[in-house]
Amino acid sequence: MNQQKGRSGSQVKAKLEQVDRFQREHRAVAVPVAVVRKFAEDRSPQLASMIAFWAFFSIFPLFLVFVTLLGFFLPSNLRNNVLTTVGTMFPLVDPSSLQGLTGSWWALILGLVTALWSGMRAVRVTQFAFNSVWELPYKDRPKFVEQIGRSLSVLVTIGLGLVLTTLVTGFVAGAAGALGFSWTGHLLGYAVAVVLDVGLFVAAFRILTNREITTRDVLPGAMLSGLLFFVLQSLSSLIISRYLHTAQRTYGQFATVITLLWWFYLQSIVTLLGAQLNVVLKEHLHPRALAASLDTEADERAYRAYAQERAYHDDEHIRTEFRDKR
Template structure:
């Protein structure tokens, strides 16, 4: 926090800052800081970006992307093995082509040779269940970290597993349905042109499904009582961006991925899938951060002299209290130099 010895604590919201002894860059930052604190939409965006960085959400997104990528291929192994049991070879190839057109960034052409096998089915089911539970548990850890829930109040392993099974059976099925709807409406899997009205209606249904899934995920996987109204803004943001990402992934498959495979082979597919899951995780956590900022009113945040605003102090207090490991432990964050800050957010 910057020391300000000239009339400390005298600046109020909207008053020009004391820039004596500072350079033009600092003056420009002060002006930008005043602007974003006066305008609520900008202040919310800045607060979300700051909290996103302070919570190290990119690291959490990387963990989610890893386990999502790890769970993809066991699921495909189970799916292809079941097709080998249930369908003849010709029909199985047709079904795989439809699946490849609807599931983003998945090339099933290398799986045509697989047939029904009990050992492959068992191994695939065990790995898919294990990795799927790991994905859900990692998302739950990320949501609890975003809401700064103290460690002592977070669920144990058994509770996490039960909750993860429920989420896999509901949200996971919903994601499959949403992907199928998007593929059907776009005509990629059926070749049917629904017309612009049919497409608009179909896309609206797909987006509504995505938003509903995020509402359910935000509420179920956060270990505190939150309402649908509290998670709806973030669910809308994440749901719309998720649908956009699904649509863009189809463009990547049809125009770029196959060309890249001719040069880089399956390495291009692996990198692309990892990036796709990583971007999915980022937009999910961005929606969760928006919910926290709005619910806890963690805006406006200062850009320079943190803790510059009352929201800064409450955010830092929550970060400290998150590290509570015992029921009898009490954590309190003090800001002895807060009276020397500008408090423009008051």
């Protein structure tokens, strides 16, 4: 029995070493492996969960502000048309339940304050995640006042850009077909949406990372995240317009909440994967080993960076040593 286990273990080890040699020799495989390893080591799924929570939290007060402003400035017939159109793209509330809506100052103020607070929290968590991805030492991370200022600027710029790209994607996926656009018109619309998404990620990666990085440094990850972001936007528009309303009749608002939670979580995963790709390429953190006993130089550089990240004071110095395995 022990001999069989030993032979089985040796075979698994030999296969692992064979796969490891292959991925080390092929950069097209080594880079994705390094990204996935670093993604797991940085606990990026937990960071994505935090980003998704605060993004989801900010949506409802924003919608409250939106419908309150409609009550202030639009007559009832136009207001209902706008709500119906928005409801097809973003069905948080049944437009029929908002008939006779009028503007309310207390609702507007409450919605603005809550949306601002939750939106800033989402930006600050994203900033923390980007700095963690780059293993920026804690002593070099922005202080509270700087975080607040940067969060406000990001909400104004990137937030508006995100709304724009969502509208463009929704138009191309839905309204363009109804208007009879040709395939070239669809293709042009998709290209514009992808370029806008990539530009947003370039801006986000640069603004929310507290170290000197260039557009060239963040462009690979921005292209990956932007493309995947566009795919998720298109899929969400399709699901909302064709399937979610039917599911709502059966499952009520639970269908909407579950869809939105998954959407925000997947968007956060996509964002952090792009950030990880930038770090892996910039810091040459590839190839990585598939087993701890087969560590590479890139593994050692990554482990040193993880240790340096835990520096909390300017006078604190961290030294990392590795045992000679020969």
